[in-house]
Amino acid sequence: MDAEKFIPENIRSLKPYVAGKTIAEVKNQYGLETISKLASNENRLGCSPTVSSAVADAITRIQDYPDPIASKLRKAVADRNGVSEGEVLFAAGSESIISILCRTFFEHDENAVTADATFVGFFVQAGVRGVELVKIPVTTDYKYDVNGILEAIGPKTKMVYLANPNNPTGTYLNREEYKRLVDGIPAHTLLIADEAYFEYADGVEDYLPALNYRRDNVIILRTFSKAYGLAGLRIGYAIAHPDLITQMMKTKLTFEPTATAQAAALAAYSDTGFLKKSIELVENGRERLYRFFDEKNARYTRSISNSVMLILKNEEEAIRFTQGMLEKGVILRRINAFGLPNCVRITIGTEKDMGHFEKSFEEVWTTIRN
Numbered sequence: 220m221d222a223e224k225f226i227p228e229n230i231r232s233l234k235p236y237v238a239g240k241t242i243a244e245v246k247n248q249y250g251l252e253t254i255s256k257l258a259s260n261e262n263r264l265g266c267s268p269t270v271s272s273a274v275a276d277a278i279t280r281i282q283d284y285p286d287p288i289a290s291k292l293r294k295a296v297a298d299r300n301g302v303s304e305g306e307v308l309f310a311a312g313s314e315s316i317i318s319i320l321c322r323t324f325f326e327h328d329e330n331a332v333t334a335d336a337t338f339v340g341f342f343v344q345a346g347v348r349g350v351e352l353v354k355i356p357v358t359t360d361y362k363y364d365v366n367g368i369l370e371a372i373g374p375k376t377k378m379v380y381l382a383n384p385n386n387p388t389g390t391y392l393n394r395e396e397y398k399r400l401v402d403g404i405p406a407h408t409l410l411i412a413d414e415a416y417f418e419y420a421d422g423v424e425d426y427l428p429a430l431n432y433r434r435d436n437v438i439i440l441r442t443f444s445k446a447y448g449l450a451g452l453r454i455g456y457a458i459a460h461p462d463l464i465t466q467m468m469k470t471k472l473t474f475e476p477t478a479t480a481q482a483a484a485l486a487a488y489s490d491t492g493f494l495k496k497s498i499e500l501v502e503n504g505r506e507r508l509y510r511f512f513d514e515k516n517a518r519y520t521r522s523i524s525n526s527v528m529l530i531l532k533n534e535e536e537a538i539r540f541t542q543g544m545l546e547k548g549v550i551l552r553r554i555n556a557f558g559l560p561n562c563v564r565i566t567i568g569t570e571k572d573m574g575h576f577e578k579s580f581e582e583v584w585t586t587i588r589n
């Protein structure tokens with residue numbers, strides 16, 4: 220069938236999402252027992268043990284539509300963040316919120332300014348909406364070029380999108396850079412501060428959460444997919460001026476997120492002990508990985524998220540490295556789709572995962588660098 224004749228150019232030019240390999244697939248394909256899936260920035264500790272009974276209870280009511288505004292959860296999140304309930308909106312993951320942003324705010328001839336190496340989900344949703352993307356290259360140390368971003372904003376720029384800390388680099392805007400960025404953004408432009416890794420970054424000395432330096436034209440995104448370990452349930456939220464939230468409510472799918480996801484998130488949000496353990500695991504794992512890479516003279520970026528980026532010589536080396544690790548049962552993510560073909564992203568896992576990573580790295584690295 221000639222489907223293309225039905226398809227507008229902005230959709231035709233999108234590439235279909237290529238899913239990473241599942242644990243079961245890798246086990247089968249290479250005949251392995253132990254797999255470390257360090258490819259998708261998931262929480263390798265799982266999620267709070269309180270989630271399963273909350274989900275079991277919610278399952279008894281799945282014949283009913285969910286609460287479209289996630290009232291209970293919304294109150295919990297608003298209270299903890301010191302904002303009003305009208306400033307918070309829940310959807311099926313921050314990716315859904317990004318889609319809501321693209322559906323709500325763009326006129327046909329407007330553009331968005333972002334970085335060339337940041338979360339691919341924004342590139343995709345902007346592409347679906349046919350929005351022109353102005354991508355400013357990251358600096359040679361893989362940080363945002365604040366001046367370049369500010370200079371690229373024009374009269375047709377509706378949105379600046381930045382993940383802070385960034386994915387896939389793990390780098391971030393420091394306090395001074397964030398303030399300079401926000402203060403430099405004109406009133407006709409929205410800043411989307413995607414804080415998917417907020418829980419890991421919060422408390423880092425010169426990291427400034429957007430909520431601590433608020434402006435009416437800033438929309439903050441957070442998620443339950445990373446530190447809370449609920450990626451499979453699809454739930455995230457936005458914090459913004461209530462007048463913006465009211466408009467976003469119009470384009471949100473009425474009954475997202477599911478009731479099960481809302482119940483799970485509420486349980487997970489209350490378990491601060493599990494959250495603390497998840498954050499400590501990542502902090503210790505990052506330090507261990509830095510020491511390991513330093514010993515091997517491998518190049519990487521220092522991160523305040525739950526992943527570390529390994530920098531290879533070129534795309535070919537990145538492909539060989541990732542494939543070699545896969546054959547040892549370590550699933551990693553090449554980030555060509557994020558704009559960095561020579562880099563590989565490593566999610567911090569459990570101690571066992573990191574041991575598996577190091578042992579496999581020793582074997583694969585000699586075939587790469589000799």
Ligand SMILES: *Cc1c(COP(=O)(O)O)cnc(C)c1O
Pocket residue numbers: 260311312313314315338340382385386413415441442443444450453454455
């Ligand atoms: C993982 C990630 C998301 C996606 O989060 P979901 O809530 O699972 O849709 C959004 N933004 C960034 C920067 C991410 O790394």
